[in-house]
Amino acid sequence: MKPPDDNPAEHFDPLRPRLLRIAYRMLASVAEAEDVVQEAYLRWHQTDRATVRDAEAVLVRTVTRLCLDVLKSARVQREQYVGTWLPEPIVEPVEGDDLTLTLMLALERLSPLERAAFLLHDVFGMDFDEVARAIDRDPAACRQLASRARSHVREARPRFPVTEGQGRELASAFFTASRSGDMGALQALLAQDVVTYSDGGGKARAALNPIYGREKTLRFTAGLARRAGSTGSRLVYEGMIDGLPGFVTVEFDGALQTTALAIEEGRIVAIYITRNPDKLRAIRQVVPEDVT
Structure with missing residues (x-):
């Protein structure tokens, strides 16, 4: 018809x-x-x-x-x-x-x-x-x-979730500690069994496999901080990312990146890093124009 x-x-x-x-x-x-x-x-x-x-x-x-x-x-x-x-x-x-x-x-x-x-x-x-x-x-x-x-x-589902305000505070502390290379401060934020996931999709540098445990995560983060040197990261957004506290940055290599944190009992239990540019098109709408 x-x-x-x-x-x-x-x-x-x-x-x-x-x-x-x-x-x-x-x-x-x-x-x-x-x-x-x-x-x-x-x-x-x-x-x-x-x-x-x-x-x-x-x-x-x-x-x-x-x-x-x-x-x-x-x-x-x-x-x-x-x-x-x-x-x-x-x-x-x-x-x-x-x-x-x-x-x-x-x-x-x-x-x-x-x-x-x-x-x-x-x-x-x-x-x-x-x-x-x-x-x-x-x-x-x-x-x-x-x-x-x-x-x-x-x-x-998290057994002991934190409030949105607590999550944002921890995300801010994580950004400061991880980018400054303050591994002592970072260690205090991480759960012993924390897992770091990094998605580059073969189009941006990222860890190919999950990184398990606090010690390996600290070494991974310290290595990134050393490579960044004085260039560091530019913070362009702080807030919730898919319901988790996190932030958006432009990293030392010029790549746009999101970081979201799963938190239980005041400690970070999982770190989700997305660097695949194909997945960040919508994110570009919330960052300053000079970033994109």
């Missing part, structure tokens, strides 16, 4: 932010999420909208299924990824959910359907009948998928 002569953006544009949040949480990539939502808009444009009773349900279903298609190829790509893969960082708060970068990594270990069922029900508040229609499974199966996903996410 020929679509009606109404404006397809009239119903789509108010839903775009929600659709982007769903796609980003599914794909962990701002660019891929934007591509999926644009494809959903093109399909909406060709839909016989006169027969649609619930535009949001139709569009969520379209976006979800497009994301599932993308995830099939994304898993192959991530298996071939150079070094450690981290989700694309964002600095704007994501309204309506409390998924941090740490929890998004936990979602990566789920099947695409488990991830979809959990996100649509637990994060975006859809009932299981709606979830079933979105992923083409029956409600009972969706309950099981979400339950399995929930157990993984529960294990990844």
Whole structure:
């Protein structure tokens, strides 16, 4: 049928932010999420909208299924990824959910359907009948998928989280200690079993494998401080990165970089460093123009 002569953006544009949040949480990539939502808009444009009773349900279903298609190829790509893969960082708060970068990594270990069922029900508040229609499974199966996903996410949640204010203070102290080479101050901030993850994607210098333990992290950081010398790092943003305290810097080699910190009981338990320039396009929107 020929679509009606109404404006397809009239119903789509108010839903775009929600659709982007769903796609980003599914794909962990701002660019891929934007591509999926644009494809959903093109399909909406060709839909016989006169027969649609619930535009949001139709569009969520379209976006979800497009994301599932993308995830099939994304898993192959991530298996071939150079070094450690981290989700694309964002600095704007994501309204309506409390998924941090740490929890998004936990979602990566789920099947695409488990991830979809959990996100649509637990994060975006859809009932299981709606979830079933979105992923083409029956409600009972969706309950099981979400339950399995929930157990993984529960294990990844911090047992003793800190407040946002405490997190920002620790992030600021970490920046000062790590860039000045004050290893004594840095040691006091790190948990014994801290892990450092660095994502360069083969396009920027980064540690290819995670760095386990406080002593190895201290040696790694001290080496970076020595190489930086008097050039140091330029701090261009402090705040939350994917729900974790952190900061954005321009490093001594000119690379833009995000650093996010997972903190428990007042100590840093994980450091997430993203240097892959392909993942930092959205970040450039929040840094001074002369940086980019």
